[in-house]
Amino acid sequence: MPTINASKYGFMTNSATGTGAFATARGASTASGTAFNQPTGTQTTTSYNIGFSSKGDSATLKRSWWAFDVTTYQSGYTITDLQLQFDPTTNTSTNFPIIVVASTAQGNANSNLTQSDWDAFDSGTTYTTTATTNYWPDTNNVSTLDLNSTAISAFSTGYLKICIMWVFDYNGIGSLVTANGTAYQNYNYTPRITFSAAASGWSGGDINTVTNNIDNKVNTIGFSNIEAVNTVSS
Secondary structure, three states: OOEEEOOEEEEEEEEEEOOOHHHHHHHOOOOOOOOEEOOOOEEEEEEEEEEOOOOOOEEEEEEEEEEEEOHHHOOOEEEEEEEEEEOEOOOOOOOOEEEEEEEOOOOOOOOOOOHHHOOOEEEEEEOOOOOOOOEOOOOOOOEEEEOOHHHHHHHHHOEEEEEEEEHHHHOOOOOOOOEEEEEEEEOOOOOEEEEEEEEOOOOOOOEOOEOOOOOOEEOOEEHHHOOEEOOEEO
16 A cells, blocks of 8 residues: 655644634635744644634634645556545544645645645635534544545646645634634654555456466566557557
C-alpha cells in the first residue's frame, strides 16, 4: 500500500469584529493571521471562536491546507482505499465536526501558503461527507480519514490538494451563541495519504501465440507500463 507524505502543509486564521463578524471572517479573500508552513509540534488544524456581546460580534476561523504530489500514480493505476493519515491529539474538542474540500492553493504541491490563499478552495468539490457528524479524532493515536472517489479522481491531475475546515465554516451556518472549538494535531508526524494502487496496464496475456514470461515483463518492460501491443490497447 503506497504512502505519500504531504510535500506542503500549513494553516492560517482570519478574524473579524462587528456585525456579521462570522460572515466577514468566512468570506474574506485574505487572512488577517500569518500563514504557517510546514509546522512542527502540537498545533491546531482547524478551529473556530465566535462571540456575541454588548461590545459587538467577533469571529476567528482557522483552516488548513495539505498538498500531495501523486504524479507517480497519475496514470496507469486504479486507485482505491484512499485515506488521509495524521496524528491528532486529545486536546481536540469533543465531537469537532470537519470537512475536507478541494484546495486551489500550494501550486503543484510545491508552494507555501500565503495570506491571500484564505479563499483558495473549491467549496463545490468535497472529499469527505458534508455530514456534521464527521468528527476530527480526539485521540493521541495515528488516525485515518477516508476520502471519496472525487478525491481519487484528482490523481489524474498529478496532485491531490485539500483544505480542512470546521464544517459550519464550510456550510456558512456558524453559531448563534458564543462558542469555540479546536481540532489539534501533532505535526511532528507529517500528514500523508495511503491508498491501494493496482497497475492497469497490459494484463500479461499471450502475444501472437507466444506465452508471456514468468517475471511479468516483455523485453524487460513491465506489464504495468504497457498500454498497447501493435496499436491494440490493453
